[in-house]
Amino acid sequence: MTSPEPIKFLLVDDLEANLQALTALLRRDGLALLTARSGPEALELLLVHDIALAILDVQMPGMGGFELAEVMRSTDRTRQIPIIFLTAGIVDSQRRIRGYETGAVDFLAKPIEAHSLINKANTFYDLARQRQELALTNAKLAQADRLKDEFLAMLAHELRNPLAPLRNAAEILQTDAIAAEEREHALHILSRQIENMTRMIDDLLDVSRITEGKIELRKQPVSLAAVVHAATSLMRSECAARNQELTVTLMDEPVFLLADATRLEQVFGNLLTNACKYGGDGCRISVSAERAGSDVIVRVADNGTGIEPELLPRIFDLFVQASRTLDRRHGGLGIGLTLVQRILKLHSGTIEAQSEGLGHGAQFIVRLPVLTTPPVPRTNSVKPAPVTLEPPKRILIVDDNTDSARSLAILQSRQGHETRTAFSGTEALEVAAEFKPEIVVLDIGLPGMDGFEVARQIRALPELSDIFLIAMTGYGSADSRAEGRKAGFDAFLVKPIDLQELRSLMRTGRRE
Incomplete structure (x- = not known):
């Protein structure tokens, strides 16, 4: 964090000895004392510097303190500067009134009482520092508000982007006599675009949870090689499509970390995604690792477009991106690197970005503590359980989004289950009392009676007390x-729900 600018006082007196005495008296850290020996010399300094307090000698040859104060009051730049006048004796009421009219806040008689001057100077110093801090805040x-506006516009753009292919795919599927190849292509579009939207929403939720300290890591001994290979395997096809070369160089000896493997895969996946996206077609991307004492250092580097020098210090800030152009050709929400930094911090790790500028590539250096005692391999003699078909269930699906409820009911019916739907809390209780479901999939955010209240009332019914309640949120x-x-x-x-996870819950009846 940079140090605040020094507060500036202006001392004006035609006698050098007086200036030296004032300077010695008022000197303190964070305060710059500017001196002038005449009114014109003081005006030159006032045109250049922002002055928090002017201490003016009244009796000076040529332009005296009162005349200087009147000039200061005549211009917008210096009109609001508080003034303390130094006088050689008692000031009569007429001259005192004149002084206050020109902006004086006080008069001090010479010889000056040190304690009084220091107290008054400290008061104005504190006021100036508070104004400075307020201006910085x-x-x-204002910067945060601007970034928020940019982000909201960017979010709207990024969330609207998948809508066009989703709508087009839906139109294709509704076309008569659709070819098998076209149907398969449309289904692939639907799946891919829904996955894109889900990933963006998950990233937003992750940032919120980490910022509020509500994310829980599931740490256990994990192999660095396994994490890196898992992340790179997901990117190889994307790199190949862009004619990019992706190389991985790890150490011969195994390295283990006490970490949440899923979150670390997210870290390296985000770094590789950025390298692929911003590196440009045909670039070279490398992942390498080396030991550094009790840590391991992993470098993700590319020889692509690089990072602008002015962006580099802010690269991990929320919603910061290299491109704010209209075409948004790189896409994304500008939160990936923020997530990376915060996830690494939760693992007692750090990250640093390096680039020599545009056209010179970029390198991200991750440092993580190594697990000093390697994990003991576990033997598993338990044979996998045989796969059995799910018995049909009676399932009630409750969601005020009718399309969501009905489509989920159709999918579960195709799995052999008997389903009913309800679109409000009141309707859910009525259907549940008549249908007596074994499983209820219940949206929490219902209008009127929310899902929490519906769940409580269902549990209060003796004939429904043992049903399996699944919340959608x-x-x-x-x-x-x-x-x-x-x-x-x-x-x-969490919406959009993972159908495989729902199927597993219904099969095992696992309670959290």
Whole structure:
């Protein structure tokens, strides 16, 4: 963090000895004392510097203190500067009134009482520092507001982007006599674009959870090589499509970390995604690792477009991106590197960005502590359980989004389950009492009677007390989960729900 600018006082007196005495008296850290020996010399300094307090001698040859103060009051730049007049004796009431009219805040008689001058100077120093801090805060708020506006515009752009292919794919699937190849292509578009939107929303939720300290890591001994290879394997096809060369160079000896493997894969996946996206077609991307004492250093580098020098200090800030151009050709929300930095911090790790500028590539250096004692290999003699078909269930799906509820009911019906739908809390209770479901998939964010209250009322019915309650939520925060458990929910799914996870919950009846 940079040090604040020094506060500046102006001392004006035609006698050098007086200036030296004032300077010695008022000197302190964070205060710059500017001196002038005449009115014209003082005016030159006032045109260049922002002055927090002017201490003016009244009796000076040529332009005296009162005349200088009148000139200061005549211009916008210096009109608001507080003035303390130094006088050689008692000031009569007429001259005192004149002084106050020109902006004086006080008069001090010579010889000056040191304690009085220091106290008054400290007061104005503190006021100036407070104004300086307020101005800095206002500038930061203005910057944050600008970034927020840019982000909202960018978010709208990025979330609208998948809508066109989704709509087109839906139109293709509704076309009569659709060819098998066209149908397969349309389904692939739907799947890919939904995955893109889900990833963006997940990133937003991750930033919120990490910022609020609500993310929980599942740390265990993991192999660095396994994490890196998992991340790079997902990027190889993308790199190949852009004619990019991706190389991985790791150490011969195994390196283990106490970490959440999924989150570390997210870290290196984000770094590789950026290298692929910003490196440009045909660039070379490398991942390498080396030991550094008790740490391991992993470098993700490319020889592509590089990073602008002015962007480099802010590269890990939220919503910062290299491109703000209209075409948004790189896409994304500008939160990937923020997530990377914060996830690494939760692992007691760090990250540094390096680039020599545009056209000179970029390098991201990750440092993580190594697990000093390698994990003991575990033997598993348990044979996998045989795969069995799911018995059909009676499932009630409750969601005020009718398309979501009906499409999920159709999918579960095709799996052999008997389904019913409800679109409000009141309707859900009526259908549940008549249908007596074994499983209820219940949206929390219902209008009127929310999902928490519906769950509580369902649990209060003796004939429904043993059903399996699954919450659907768009937030998935720790607070909503805690409230959900109190209301009687057995499990939680974040929208858009993972159908495989739902299937696993229904099959195992696992309660969180």
